[in-house]
Amino acid sequence: MxxxxxxxxxxxxxxxxxxxxxxxxxxxxxxxxxxxxxxxxxxxGVNPEALAAVIQELRRENAALSAHTDVNKEL
Known part of the structure; x- marks a missing residue:
């Protein structure tokens, strides 16, 4: 076994x-x-397309937060 x-x-x-x-x-x-x-x-059982959409959205949000943080650092 x-x-x-x-x-x-x-x-x-x-x-x-x-x-x-x-x-x-x-x-x-x-x-x-x-x-x-x-x-x-x-x-x-998670829908692969839904999972891919969530990952893409999280990446977009992360990029937006990073850009916002970078702008604040310059100020």
Whole structure:
């Protein structure tokens, strides 16, 4: 049984490695931990398109906050 569990873990890690390589090629700017979280959420039933939209919105908000902070630093 332990060997089967080890095989599953190895397989899951290989799958995550491949997904990470693909995400790098697609320039998603997701680190491995975030990508693993996204995969887990999708496997749990979260709509992938909705998840992508949330990530894009969070990035837009982060960029706006960064720009606002940069302007305040110059003042």
């Amino acid at each position: 332990a060997s089967r569990d080890a095989d599953r873990i190895t397989s899951a890690q290989q799958t995550l490695d491949i997904l990470y390589e693909m995400s790098q090629l697609l320039n998603t700017q997701l680190d491995k931990e975030t990508l693993a979280t996204c995969v887990s959420m999708i496997e749990g």
